[in-house]
């Protein structure tokens with residue numbers, strides 16, 4: 001089973017992902033951007049304020065393709081529970097927002113374009129836990145250290161996540177990320193206990 005954690009920068013995904021490692025010691029824990037040279041290229045792009053938005057989309061997508069073949073597919077073939085800190089919805093929401101704001105890339109619906117790029121090769125998560133937080137709080141928590149961690153940009157990303165939830169309500173579970181970390185963890189573990197009763 002493939003479970004993904006999604007939300008704005010600073011919504012607490014990594015905090016929860018780390019805590020879940022203790023609860024699910026046999027699961028495969030992974031993340032995007034990945035720990036690979038593809039992921040390194042993505043991080044270079046994140047630090048480049050002038051990165052071309054379309055080039056950036058394809059860097060993230062290359063990292064995702066490698067993640068699928070190297071980590072996700074083998075783990076699912078072993079019948080592991082896979083828990084990923086960010087996955088394809090991050091691309092739909094973030095690069096959808098970046099492309100919508102970009103001059104020179106005349107895409108009718110950037111979010112749909114990014115979804116379509118993934119359709120032929122990606123694997124859809126079985127369950128996506130969305131840590132729901134307002135952009136202003138998210139940017140403050142994240143520390144506003146890179147181009148994505150600004151409240152105005154995160155507001156567009158949030159709108160895109162809401163579109164994704166509306167189109168796929170059975171896959172997403174929304175968790176209130178304004179709660180204390182132990183309360184967020186309890187809500188997430190309750191969700192997982194229901195969705196993954198046998199731990200796989």
Ligand SMILES: Nc1ncnc2c1ncn2[C@@H]1O[C@H](COP(=O)(O)OP(=O)(O)OP(=O)(O)O)[C@@H](O)[C@H]1O
Nearest residue numbers: 008009010011012013014015141142179180181184
């Ligand atoms: N429920 C919470 N309440 C208050 N602060 C929190 C909560 N969860 C995490 N934090 C704090 O917010 C900051 C960001 O948390 P974390 O790195 O887990 O978020 P993230 O969603 O993984 O962010 P990013 O996507 O930018 O990596 C950290 O300083 C963390 O301690």
Ligand SMILES: Cc1cn([C@H]2C[C@H](O)[C@@H](COP(=O)(O)O)O2)c(=O)[nH]c1=O
Nearest residue numbers: 009032033060086087090091094095148
């Ligand atoms: C996977 C992915 C990530 N991003 C953005 C979101 C963050 O600002 C950075 C790095 O992620 P982290 O969780 O803070 O390490 O990258 C993105 O724009 N698109 C994606 O597909």
